[in-house]
Amino acid sequence: MINNADKGEELAFERARRNDLLSSALCWLGAFFLSIFGLKSYFSGLPDYGIGLLVFGLCTALIWVQFKLTQNWRVFQSMICLGFSVLYLFLLSSGGQANTGLLWCYTYPLIVFSLLGTRLGGILVAVVLFLSVIILYVPGLDFVTHSYTPDIKYRFTGSILFVVALGYLMELSRMEAQRKSDQANEVLKMMAHRDELTGLYNRRGIKESHELERYLSKAPTNEMALAVCDVDFFKNINDEYGHDVGDEVLKLVAAHLKASIRETDLIGRWGGEEFIILFPSTSLEEGYQLIERVRKVMSEKRFEVAGHQIRLSFSTGISSTRYYDSWDNLIKSADKHLYKAKEAGRNCTRTTEHS
Ligand SMILES: Nc1nc2c(ncn2[C@@H]2O[C@H](COP(=O)(O)OP(=O)(O)OP(=O)(O)O)[C@@H](O)[C@H]2O)c(=O)[nH]1
Secondary structure (H helix, E strand, O other): OOHHHHHHHHHHHHHHHHHHHHHHHHHHHHHHHHHHHHHHHHHHHHHHHHHHHHHHHHHHHHHHHHHHOOOOHHHHHHHHHHHHHHHHHHHHOOOOOOOHHHHOOOOHHHHHHHHHHHHHHHHHHHHHHHHHHHHHHHOOOOOOOOOHHHHHHHHHHHHHHHHHHHHHHHHHHHHHHHHHHHHHHHHHHHHHHHHOOOOOHHHHHOOOHHHHHHHHHHOOOOOOOOEEEEEOHHHHHHHHHHHHHHHHHHHHHHHHHHOOOOOOOOOEEEOOOOEEEEEEOOHHHHHHHHHHHHHHHHHHHHEEOOOOOEEEEEEEEEOOOOOOHHHHHHHHHHHHHHHHHHOOOOOOOOEEEOO
């Protein structure tokens, strides 16, 4: 089972990877172009404008350094989007070198949507568009040093609105595609780690579970017992009642085993009619007592499936980290003791200390 904590960790990892790529690409490209054009303006007789661009370039590089040091994506998003909003308004009100400032304004909505998403990005872009209308259409403003012809104003207003709508829709469909791909990945991971019939972990699920990793890492000081339980003569159930009834019996056995153990114990279907249970913080003796109690209850129970009252018995082998420190050896030992339980006539449990 992929639990919520695991899912959260994976999603956070994916997001961090995307953020890292996006921040580096944005900042380095931004700093590069701002510096090139800043220097060009500075040496072409527009020193103030050039210095302005160089300062923006430097700020972009510093924001990137700040993000690398703190990994605080929220602060990075806010600083880049606010900085870029100021740059956009600066280009619009100054006209840029040789009146080319407007050309760069078209990149603004795309960057804001990709960093802030449609909701927050939409709010910021709407505010900046409102300020653009003031800059373009309110005459006599001190900070507006460039005046555009009516034709340029109308065409720019129309085309920037078009780019905003396009950027919004593209981000919307990217977010939708991301959501679907996250969902599909989740389903695939579930399928890869879960046993379809019983809903328990399958073999891979157990081996790759975070719980197992955690329990094994604590095992040197915190003994863990491992039990492999096998339904005796399960073939007879299939032969007598049919495979479908066999399936239902396996589901009931899985549910009963799960209900009989603690929340922290880990259970999975190891294959066929074989189940595996991990008991963390449990000695071999305690594991033996636990599994014997469950085994006895199960052997007295009648499993009711399709009108049949079916009785079962179980054989179990147990091993513990007191004797084996690797996963493979733990399993091998539990399997060996399961085999001994079968040899001893079934319906019993065998361990290193109970042969
Ligand atoms: N219905 C059903 N049967 C299964 C499933 N997986 C394995 N089996 C059956 O479980 C039976 C296991 O048979 P055996 O390995 O001979 O073991 P057993 O009959 O339980 O005998 P012992 O283990 O020696 O006590 C086989 O008949 C498999 O077909 C399953 O998912 N559903």
